[in-house]
Amino acid sequence: MLKRVCERSHIAWHPLRTASVASFVELIGRLNADAQTNTQSGGAPRFCLRHG
Template sequence: MPGADMVVFPVDCVDHDSMNMLKRVCERGHIAWHPLRTASVASFIELIGRLNADAQTNTQSRGAPRFCLRHG
């Protein structure tokens, strides 16, 4: 998992102990983790849509990108 950008797992297919261990490992490695309600394509698409909406909101709230007039 050291090279992972994010971990996605369905909570209906993973037992509680494994889920808690996975969360701890992700938190230690500063890896984003996202539980899915079910192991279905619909749940995965919902997560991707939510992450996309969050990314767009964060981009819009920052405004124009800042850069140094001297160095570009």
């Protein structure tokens, strides 16, 4: 249900492997690497820091 709500609202949804801190940290690291790649390639940031 959460996945459908996120898709309807155009909000990024990222599933975790397990409900653990290690899975969360791995996801954050992966998202950070993707954001740095987009910033270095001249792309715009994925979200507004002020408005979310």
